[in-house]
Amino acid sequence: MTTVQSAQRIRRQVVEELYEETLLLADEARAAFDMRGQDGARSEAASRIALSIEGLRTTTRLMNLLAWLLNQRAFFAGELSEAQVRRCGSLAGNRPSDPAQMAALQLGTRALVRESERLYARAERLDRQLRREDANGQARALQGRLANAFGTG
Known part of the structure; x- marks a missing residue:
C-alpha cells in the first residue's frame, strides 16, 4: 500500500x-433543545431564550458539519470528483457559543454544546489539512507542467 493510499484510508x-x-x-441535541412540552410559565424566560439561541x-x-462530512463521504465513494469536493466541500465558518447564554443553560446542555464545538474543531483541522495537501499537490503539478513545457523536466 502506498503512502497516498494509506493516508486516504486514514482520512x-x-x-x-x-x-x-x-x-x-x-x-x-434534538432532544436537549426540544422545548415542546415545557411549561413556559414555569421556565425562566432568560433560560428559554438561552436554550433557543444556543440550540439554534x-x-x-x-x-454544517454533517453536510461537510457527507461531501467527504461522497468523494470517498466516488460520487464527487476532486474538483467538485474542492469547489463545494469547504467547511463553513463556526459561530462559537455565547458565554452569557451558556451560563443560563443546565450543565448537561452546556456539555453538549461544548462537544459540538470540539467535533467542529476536529473537522476544521481536517479540512485545513486537506486543503493544504490539495494546494501542495496542485503546486507540484504546475511545477511539473512548467518543467515539461520548458524542457527542464
Whole structure:
C-alpha cells in the first residue's frame, strides 16, 4: 500500500468516525433543545431564550458539519470528483457559543454544546489539512507542467 493510499484510508476512517459521532450528537441535541412540552410559565424566560439561541447555534453547527462530512463521504465513494469536493466541500465558518447564554443553560446542555464545538474543531483541522495537501499537490503539478513545457523536466 502506498503512502497516498494509506493516508486516504486514514482520512476515510476519520471522516466515518466523525460522521458517526456527529449523528449521535445531533440526536442528543434534538432532544436537549426540544422545548415542546415545557411549561413556559414555569421556565425562566432568560433560560428559554438561552436554550433557543444556543440550540439554534448548536444545531446549525452540527448540520454544517454533517453536510461537510457527507461531501467527504461522497468523494470517498466516488460520487464527487476532486474538483467538485474542492469547489463545494469547504467547511463553513463556526459561530462559537455565547458565554452569557451558556451560563443560563443546565450543565448537561452546556456539555453538549461544548462537544459540538470540539467535533467542529476536529473537522476544521481536517479540512485545513486537506486543503493544504490539495494546494501542495496542485503546486507540484504546475511545477511539473512548467518543467515539461520548458524542457527542464
